Amino acid sequence: MVKKLVAIAILAGIAFMLYGLFASYTQKETLPKTSRYYAIKGPDELGSANLVTSVVVTYRGLDTLGEVTILFTVASIIGFFLRSRTKREARAENPRETSEILHTGVAFLVPIIFVFGAYVFIGGHLSPGGGFQGGAIIASGTLLLFLAQPKTSGGHTLITFVESVSGIAYVGIGIAGIFLANGFLDNRILPVGEFGTIFSAGAIPIIYSLIGLKVGAELSAILYKLKDAKEDA
Amino acid sequence: MNTLHIIGGAVSILGALFLLLASIGLIRMPDVYNRMQAGTKATTFGTIMFLAGIGIASPGWIPKLIVLVVFIVLTNPISSHILARAAHFAGVPLADRSVTDKLAEHRQKAGDK
Amino acid sequence: MEYVALATGLILVILGLYGIVAQRNIFRIIIGFSIFDTGLHVVLVSIAYLKNRTAPILDEAVSKGEAASKIVDPVPQALVLTAIVIGVAITALMLTFALKMYEKRKTLDIEKFEDLKW
Amino acid sequence: MADLLFIIAGSIAILAGLLGLIRFVIGPTLPDRVVAFDVLTIISISVISLIAHLAGRVIYLDAAIVYGLLSFLGVIVVARYVERGL
């Protein structure tokens, strides 16, 4: 009881602080200085129509690299803690069969989902979307495959391969930016091209595709491990 | 331009009325299976009508709207099917007024538990 | 409407924190964390909003020259974009730990884990 | 004013969503809640398209496509959980 009272008292303090934040918030009329620079100079400098993409991939590209690293670390830790069941144990389990409608529907839908994910991350500099969204969509596609065939296991090798290759290529393109352009993860190692077309914005589509593949592979690995976790520690 | 807006708005209102019907069915129907019936069929049609209205009002958007409609038409029946199947396997009872249960007969014949 | 969204985000933060502090079931604590996360994202996005402006994506609706006077702030949006992905990674990590704790003790009650209690 | 009819349609859709929410709250079993969730996602696809129309940006429709593809994933997972086949 005392504990609950203490908790409520602390929360009341936090609520008071947050109320202060809310009361002192006034709306800005114009963009802040940094954002104004990005909005005025960004489209000509980088050639990307989606300003969020240019911030994520180039201006703040190092943060994105750190974020991908966090995802990789999380996937590794989960792999360390949850050991997968073996193939024989998977066969010994007896989940309820999936229906034929689900099988057919998934076989029809999964290629469409993959293509849509690829569209989302390749067109990330023109339309909303990009590596994270496309990666999540691709992970959802693999998840649908897991759901339709609960007994299969495999695909680990492919997931690891895609993850490693795209990670190495991502860092490689970043280092190429040091030598061929102005700095790490600069997208102008390729010509910026005509504004608003698919082959524009330098290396942004390539970098975002690599991020998409890596995020998709890592999220798939996390889901795979949570699905296949063995019962006993 | 304006005429297209009015026609599109009318079609959209029709679709929205179907969505409303679906929700009323969701509340009024007696058991899960009937609710599913109301909840998926009427909403599929209602959403298609709604999107058609928007497409009439701004014709440049039609390709993306067609993609959206195709996805809805593909995914919605699958989800309703597997949900009904799951509810049946989990033992959710039918309403008192229901008269046939073909899946239960089939499972009895097949010797399922 | 940005004020409404801002207030909702802050209330969600408080609700999530209350869930984290007051619940005893580890699973519910993780759900409280995820609500807390969503609230923070809503706060950040509503701070990024400027009145009568549109999304920071240039196409036929917004041309290059008038971008600075027509779009909302793209920087907090990019921040939230990364924050969501990191949030789901942390949720997965917490769920893994909850799973291991459940396998050791066969319970999810946080009061039963008193090894380090003083 | 030209969009008045669309605003009426959107209001009806929101009303439908609120009615669906009642079933989500009171639904006695888990499948009831999932059906309500499914209906809510489909209604929100309509609402997103309406927002795209009122804001005049075609790019917002991409978000609606993601909804349409992925809402069904959650439904399938819950269904497999209910029938103990996950």
Next chain:
Amino acid sequence: MSFFLVLTVVLCAVMLGSAGMALYHKNLAATVIAAGLVSLVASIIYLILAAPDVAMTEAAIGSGLSTVMFFYVLKRVRGGENG
């Protein structure tokens, strides 16, 4: 008194209600779905606040993948969840 303002107020009310349901409902599976509903409504709010990128991410990750993760774990702890 614009339409978007009314829509935001309604959606925020729904979000707070489902957050409360996610914290206090007895059934664990229902709380997970309610948390998914919070994400779903949040992504519509992001779209109203002119952030389509964030809305897409939230729709794909918040209401899709994290619900799936919760259910995978919930399956493992089934039976011992109360207590």
